[in-house]
């Protein structure tokens with residue numbers, strides 16, 4: 001973000017500080033690391049990044065992301081709190097994350113107190129799961145900000161949901177008509193973030209209690225940009241009851257060490273014709289049922305298109321519970337893919353069972369499409385690499401993202417379910433062919449080009465996101 005550099009000179013005599021608290025999981029870590037890098041490189045703020053993990057050591061993927069941080073940044077990595085050992089087996093992953101954050105609070109207090117002691121003012125940035133730290137920040141006289149790692153439409157829903165909860169007593173799935181949030185696309189109840197449609201569940205109560213706290217912060221930094229969601233951004237900025245909004249996106253992975261021959265999938269991509277490969281991945285946590293994996297495998301094969309598929313072991317429950325086990329599964333695709341699938345598709349497909357360097361895959365000249373779970377980081381990474389999408393949302397706010405991508409921005413093609421809630425092989429194959437070779441391909445690539453250019457402008461000199469970033473930093477510097 002070149003336009004932010006003048007701030008570095010202007011503010012060089014100050015010692016203002018920002019602490020960024022990151023919730024466990026890659027989807028939170030990656031954008032937080034990038035945001036921390038921007039602050040460290042383009043301003044003279046003293047940045048402390050506090051990461052949290054649910055395991056006792058960092059994974060290779062986490063470590064490689066953290067290795068990209070500049071040396072002058074103060075990094076504090078909190079590994080699994082000891083109390084996690086006492087949790088009953090089968091505790092849902094999302095609950096493990098919430099407990100990790102809660103158990104780390106005393107340690108966080110010590111860290112924040114030591115930073116405050118340095119005779120300078122401090123701003124605390126938390127992400128959408130870290131709002132439990134807000135009371136402590138208030139007690140210590142620290143201003144709090146939210147780093148919302150999704151889009152403005154999702155943020156708008158989060159800010160409205162406490163009111164909706166008070167007004168509407170049924171399940172959101174049964175809302176008589178789609179919800180019309182100011183400046184946003186109409187959102188049918190079935191596409192609300194999981195587990196919101198399930199009133200009465202523990203997850204629902206947690207979502208409401210988190211969302212209630214989002215309006216307590218001084219400002220909300222959003223990983224989106226004005227041109228992507230002009231209506232939603234305008235409405236949020238003009239809504240007086242809402243904290244100040246700073247859309248600073250797209251904030252995506254940068255400066256990753258090139259995966260020097262380490263990754264088979266990159267070598268394989270090197271050997272494929274330019275613009276010929278569909279990348280298929282459901283993010284760091286997403287898994288499919290066995291029946292759905294089988295349909296996807298056949299759909300890929302029937303499409304005849306080249307593909308790179310990150311295939312994870314199936315789960316047998318609803319996709320929303322996939323997070324529970326996804327991380328711990330040992331993958332052996334031969335055990336769960338159709339018999340001889342890998343042999344039959346050897347000439348044009350590659351199946352990977354572990355973490356891939358996604359930014360490198362998406363920026364590779366051979367990659368021409370991305371079948372995605374619509375995680376917001378994946379979406380932004382696709383936008384900056386100009387790769388059109390097929391939307392296959394699973395959980396969290398992914399269905400909402402899919403509405404934005406398919407119906408709003410028209411940079412993704414949607415899939416139609418059959419009566420049993422499955423995407424069938426014929427449908428999968430049809431949509432893949434549309435994206436990769438049909439008339440549709442030209443239209444969607446053109447749309448993606450427009451959005452890609454808007455993203456480049458937003459973070460360029462005097463772009464909307466660069467301006468928001470500078471406003472935010474100026475606010476922090478003026479304490």
Ligand code: UDP
Pocket residue numbers: 026027028030253281282283284285286310354355356357358359374375376377378379381
């Ligand atoms: N990612 C990756 N390799 C993988 C899977 C995921 O590099 O094999 C990265 C991806 O590039 C993105 C993040 O992990 O930055 C996933 O975030 P997203 O919001 O897309 O989905 P989540 O995993 O949170 O559901």
Ligand code: UDP
Pocket residue numbers: 025027028094149150154155158193194195196203207210211375376395396397
């Ligand atoms: N969530 C929410 N509002 C949102 C997005 C997510 O309340 O706008 C909830 C979501 O339903 C889930 C929890 O926050 O129960 C955790 O989301 P997750 O960690 O999956 O977010 P992600 O990693 O995709 O950013």
